[in-house]
Amino acid sequence: MGLTSALTTSLNGLALNEQTIDVLGNNIANAGTNGFKSSSVLFQTQLSRTLSVGSRPSADNGGTNPRQIGLGATSTAIIKDFSQGSITNSTSPSDLAIQGDGFFIVEGNNGVMYTRAGNFNLSSEDTLVSLDGLRVQGYGVDQDFNLITTQLEDITIPLGDLVIAQQTRNVQIGGALLSTADAATQGSLLQTQVSLSSAASSTFAADPATNATLLTSLYVEGDATPLFAEGDELTFTPRKGGRVLEPQTLTVSATTSLSELMTLMDQTMGIHSGGTVPQEGGVDPQVRLNAAGQIEVVGNRGTVNDLSISLGDLVISSGSGNTTVNLPFLKQQSADGHSAITDFIVYDSLGQSVNVKLTTYLESQDSTSTTFRYFLESFDDSDADIVVGDGTFTFDSEGKISGGGIQQFSIDRNDTAAISPMQITIDFSKMSGISTSAGGSAMTLNSQDGSSPGSLSRFVIDETGVINGIFDNGIIRTLGQIVLARFSNPQGLLENGGTNYIEGVSSGTPFLVTPGNFGAGSIRAGSVELSNTDIGRNLVDLIVASTNYRGNARVIDSVQRLVDELLLLGR
Incomplete structure (x- = not known):
């Protein structure tokens, strides 16, 4: 019985160490695989053969301890190490790394999967995909570029194809007007x-x-x-x-x-x-x-x-x-x-330029203030009347705007397909009421927030996963947001090839979150997460497993020799 159980125990030991070497070999083979998570095998003892349960101490005896012979070891679990891998920079803005516990959500013909490997690129259909063609999931945007957070969809980044313009809504006028001139x-x-x-x-x-x-x-x-x-x-x-x-x-x-x-x-x-x-x-x-x-x-x-x-x-x-x-x-x-004049251009919702003429004259002045009246005209107004706005603004005794600094005007665009009327806020607050008599009065357009049509030229992804598209006319618009998944028990996920995982029976259902929330982690664009395989540790473990394998083989060899000795007794 003893030799037989020793033989069986050693055979189990060989199988367990073969399994360990197999796992370690997979870890080492994937040391260069982005997003790979290494594994380890956990052992535990099997049932023991009890020769004696021992005895209690008595007046004549101090008691005896149990006598048991173990029946070997068994594999209790193969544990996946989901600790953070090192992050390194890449050359692609579409490469992403997660600094946290979340998973990217990808979808293909076989359904939804989850991955830590963020080597993504744009497909011919302008969708963000993994190296094996799985479509990255997240939130899309509506026609006004507002995020739609009610459902997941393919992340789309139409470089070169998406063209937008921006209607002018704010104009700022600068310059200096001569407050000491004749009214x-x-x-x-x-x-x-x-x-x-x-x-x-x-x-x-x-x-x-x-x-x-x-x-x-x-x-x-x-x-x-x-x-x-x-x-x-x-x-x-x-x-x-x-x-x-x-x-x-x-x-x-x-x-x-x-x-x-x-x-x-x-x-x-x-x-x-x-x-x-x-x-x-x-x-x-x-x-x-x-x-x-x-x-x-x-x-x-x-x-x-x-x-x-x-x-x-x-x-x-x-x-x-x-x-x-x-x-x-x-x-x-x-x-x-005394008067001043300037011309400037604003843009309608289709990006068409609209010319505006601004004139001012000194209307009145007293010991504490100076008031200028302004007129706005545009020949691009769809009405026959070129008048589009007028009003006044006032400087105090220090030449600073004290009233009428922010005002509105509108331009009709009914003869175009653009939104009509254009409602524009004009800001005179940066103007000065102090000017030299030699220089006279002068007005300039400091800024306006409209633009002509521009196409999507590049994009950046911030740490919250928001994808910001940058157009060649300077406009920046939100194109979508990467969404991450969290699991209550990531050890329960099933590997599905290509560093992808699918939901397992013990993983729990995925909890969808935006980056930066609920421990899912933040996004680092232009980077990838490397394998978390510790080569040194795995090589040491490989030496130990190999030594254990040889030890179990030596036990089998010893049992064989003892059996041979028994067989010689019958001769």
């Missing part, structure tokens, strides 16, 4: 040198023209020929502050009235009125028909807003060519007041 006192005043009537060869007194008079029935006082005919195309090109304005056109129909012509002129010249805009002689700035039957233009204050209309600025285009309308204007007064 404005008047705007432009122009009148036609002739009165208008509504009948041929008549006078204004007899047949006065009104706002409702049709253009085909509009005459210069005493003239027998109407100024306009049905089908005429009127083009109006005035000047403002010495600069030629964008021309506007009006086609004369049988129902076109004088009021429509004056509206065209008003909108083309960008005359600001209403609110707190100063009146001229009790009249709001506008184009109107005065009591004498003359077209009267009342403009805004500030030298940069001074209006001029020359003979030839209003022409008729017809089949016979261009004809100057016989409506000469006489300037009764010029606009005054």
